[in-house]
Amino acid sequence: MIFEVWAPKATAVEVDVPNGRRPMSPGERGWWWAEVAEAGHGTRYAFVVDGDGPYPDPRSRRQPEGVFGPSAVYEHARFTWSDHEWKGRDLRGSVIYELHVGTFTGEGTFAAAAERLEHLVELCVDFVEIMPVAPVPGGRNWGYDGVDLYAVNETYGGPDGLKSFVDACHRAGIGVILDVVYNHLGPSGNFLRPFGPYFSGFAGSYWGEAVNLDGPGSDEVRRYFIGNAVQWLRDYHIDGLRLDAVHALHDKRARHLLAELSEEVDVLACSLGRPLTLIAESDLNDPRMVRPLEAGGLGMSAQWNDDVHHALHTAVSGESHGYYEDFADPSALVKVLTQGVLHDGGHSGFRGRTHGQPFTGVPGHRLIACLQNHDQIGNRPGGDRLPMSALKLGAGLLLTSPFTPMLFMGEEWGARTPFLFFSDHVEPALRESEGVRREREFDGFGYTWDAPDPSEEEAFLRSKLDWSELKEEENWSLLCWYRDLIALRKALPELSDPRLDRVRVEADPDGKWLIMWRGTVCVSVNFSPETLTLPPAGATVLLASDDPVASGPDGLRLPGQALAICRTIP
Template structure:
């Protein structure tokens, strides 16, 4: 078997295979190689660079002993797939479900997650979005401290565990999106620096040094990340990638890394014969992110849309601190529902400057919107979730909106368990400073920071979902509401129509009601405690779904109980109403 590694500045490179050292020969482009007889699937190996080491392989496919141990040879061809009839999933019209493998079940493994797939099938989601699975320090982590980016966390089940999970999802008719982190690497166990300039040496973001995407030797660094993306999509049959914090990618080249990645993934999709999705997490509000390459964009299939989350959160929670301040009015919610974003070049009070660009002409399915996600829950000191009533109203608006809706694990039944920030750094200095670092990161966000110690195992254990809650009446009722909303969205084309220019919204900030028109469908929401009449003319039998009874529908309007909503058919022509942001 031939071992290869890129180390352009090294004078000597050796590979230790099962504790036997072999000198490697330098080849073109700074690649070193050696043929070692007898090495095969499962063989342990590590590298020494200029006498220093041992270090795991930068492209290690398996780390059976964790990030500080040797790499292991892993042969993708040994796994037997059963998803040969899988044709993939398109993001258009889809519902996404985000989960963290370690807390989705008590066991915290891929195998245990497979056992919960019937629940997701009944919920009728189209994709699961799995938080990062790269190896991390210790035994628990959100995943954004990953290193050895080509490998899979052994505590979850390793490479075969991920493949088994993907295979089972495909058999259940569910696509898989994997969250990957290319803007930084974890602070612990990152052994790339002895090999080559993978990082630029410049502070790229709050989380660490910028990746070297445009400096000397960056051609091979870019291939490292593009090759990583291709591995997940090709060798693990993953259907899409969620790219973490792409605004923290520092790339001044004429062709941005995202455009390069998009072109490569488009070519791969032609080869494998199924759609492949790229979703960017970006806070830039830049429509070029989701425009096609031939239109001068970066070619992402979609991007996360924080503006929709913020406006929904403010409407159902009443919070207005920190970055929520600009989103506190119902007018802001009306704007994001019809324009996609609030900050389209307008002034952002949180940033102290104008922000974003117009998304006019961008279809709503290119904007992934949510009521909750790992960040928006986990970045709160107590990791607390929205209460049941807020979820009921927020989900009603989210799942009837023109965007691609995403749910966070447990949201569908109103899980009471928090989702706290947790980590398990090995180095004492990192363990002891993690809580303080976390507090500094959210300075100015408007929180009284009183969070549990992230390094305390209890923060991790408390974050595990309690599936017994589903049997309780209030939680079961909310789960049925989510199921009904998703079923209605899939049954009525108006509700999944992504054309933002066909959405009309009327609001009354004083009486706290909102009506969103989706063609001749009216989504009426009463956010106030008291009953209210909204100007929706609906005859007998027009109400298709209501969160609470009684809803009184008539030609003069619809009477909604406090904190409730209803979806009904009307005779009102699509586009007749105009926004009234009183």
């Protein structure tokens, strides 16, 4: 077997295998190699650079002893797939379900998550989006502290566990999107620095040092991340990637990393014969993110849309602190439902400056919208979720909107378990200061910060879903509402129509009601506690969140905090 590693500044590199260290030979462009005949699948190894180490392989496919242990040879071809009939899934018209493997089930493994796929099939979602699975320090983490980016967290089931989960999803007709982090690496167990110029030398974001995408030696660094993306899509049969916080990718080259990645993924999709999806998390409100490469864009299939979340959250919760202050006026929800974003070049009070550009001509399916996600729940001190009354109204609007809707695990039944921020750093300094760092990150958001210590195991255990809640009538009723909404969305072409210029919305200036027209389908929402009579008159009620809902010549009589979907006569 041949071992390879990129270490352009090294004068000597050795590979450390069970039978001792072997010298490696320098090759082209800073690469070193060595042949070890007796090595094979499962062999533990590490690298020694100019006498320092041993360090894990930067492209380690497996870390069986965790981030501080040696790497292990992993041969992808040894896994037997059964998804040969899988032809992929298009993002258009789809519903996404986000989950965290460690808290989705009590066991917190890929195998246990696969056992719950029947629930997702009955819910009728099209993709599951799993939070990052790269190895992290300790036994619990959201995943954004990942290192060894080519490997898979062993506590979840390692590389074979992930493949088995993807295989099971495909057999169930569900695509898989993987959340990946390329804007920084975790603060613990990161051994890339001894090998080469992987970092730029300045703080790229609140979360860590910027990766080197445009400085000396950055050609191979870019290939490191693009190769990682290709690995998930090719070797793990993943259907798409969600790229974390791309606004924290510092790249001043004429051709941005995202454009280069998009082109590579398009080529791979042609080779594999199935669609591949790239979803950016971007705080820029820049439509170039989702414009095709040939139109001068960065070529992302879609991007997360915080503006829709913020407008929905404010409408159903009444909160207006922090970044919600810009969305307090009812007109904000009208604007995002018809134009995609609120911040399209105007002033943002929260930011204290103008922000964004118009998304004119961008189809709604390129904007991923949600009522809840891991950030918007987990970034609250108590990790608290929206109450059921808010979920009913919010889900009704989300799942009839022109965007690609995304749910967060447990939302569909009104899970009462929180989703807290948790970690398990092994270094005492990181462990003891984690809570302080977290509080500082959200300074000025208007929260009274009384969050539990994220390093305590209790924060992790409390975040696990309680599936027994489904036995309770109130939770089961909400689940049926979500199922019915998704079924109606898939049955009526008007509801999945992504053309924003076809959406008409009117709302009460005081925020008591909102009416959204999707062709001949009308969504009427009563946010107030009193019964209201709203348009349309004489329509056929297709679905309602509460009874009784009466449709007559004067309009639709809606009880307080209720939503109805009607069909009108063309």
